[in-house]
């Protein structure tokens with residue numbers, strides 16, 4: 476959609492981030508903090524002209540040269556393909572960090588109650604869309620340092636959160652994301668591809684997604700500012716030996 480300026484090209488010394496799902500919440504906070512750190516950002520939204528996406532340009536201010544907006548709806552394979560093919564037209568583009576942040580929680584989503592469509596909606600948005608987005612990016616010639624998938628503690632099979640009534644579809648979709656990304660990381664290692672894949676739990680973050688009335692006490696709610704500030708440090712601290720691992724925003728290894 477936008478002309479990518481020279482500053483995003485690989486022959487120059489700066490860090491480029493791609494944030495998929497940057498219109499609000501954690502994704503928008505990534506853009507805000509990365510701009511403050513003088514990084515270059517490719518940010519995706521679903522509807523660039525909708526009210527919520529204008530928040531992105533509010534953050535970017537006049538500095539659109541360092542923040543380029545593209546359209547990507549992870550519910551649509553065609554949208555993912557169109558977005559990735561636009562990136563491939565940028566000469567010498569390299570992306571240091573990809574954060575696949577897009578996700579949904581339609582609450583409540585109980586396994587004893589949810590419809591076929593509601594379950595599929597969570598799986599399509601939180602599992603299939605993120606994995607296919609990463610796959611399409613990896614199939615290009617664009618050098619990619621690290622791909623981060625925004626997972627959740629709800630998706631941990633070992634730390635099963637029985638208390639989370641109404642989270643069945645969401646938790647299953649994040650557990651499936653975790654399993655698929657572990658396979659993707661193992662496949663990349665077998666192919667000697669040195670892109671690092673990570674899963675992240677961002678904490679219990681005060682965003683639109685968390686603005687629901689649950690029947691249990693949610694402990695330790697943090698701001699998007701704290702979550703993203705800490706996640707950026709965690710993401711940047713990881714090397715190839717960490718590919719296929721799951722981390723919290725506090726840099727603790729999370730059990731799968």
Ligand SMILES: NC(=O)c1ccc[n+]([C@@H]2O[C@H](COP(=O)([O-])OP(=O)(O)OC[C@H]3O[C@@H](n4cnc5c(N)ncnc54)[C@H](OP(=O)(O)O)[C@@H]3O)[C@@H](O)[C@H]2O)c1
Pocket residue numbers: 495496497498499500501502520521522527547548549550576577578579600625626627628676677678679680681682683684685
């Ligand atoms: N908040 C928490 O406590 C928490 C905890 C654990 C994990 N997470 C995970 O963190 C990520 C961000 O969550 P958040 O709290 O920032 O939620 P949020 O405020 O609801 O934001 C969700 C983001 O995902 C985008 N999105 C939704 N469906 C999409 C689609 N089909 N294609 C592309 N983008 C789509 C939204 O775009 P639109 O504006 O177009 O809808 C929005 O930018 C999610 O993956 C979530 O599961 C959050």
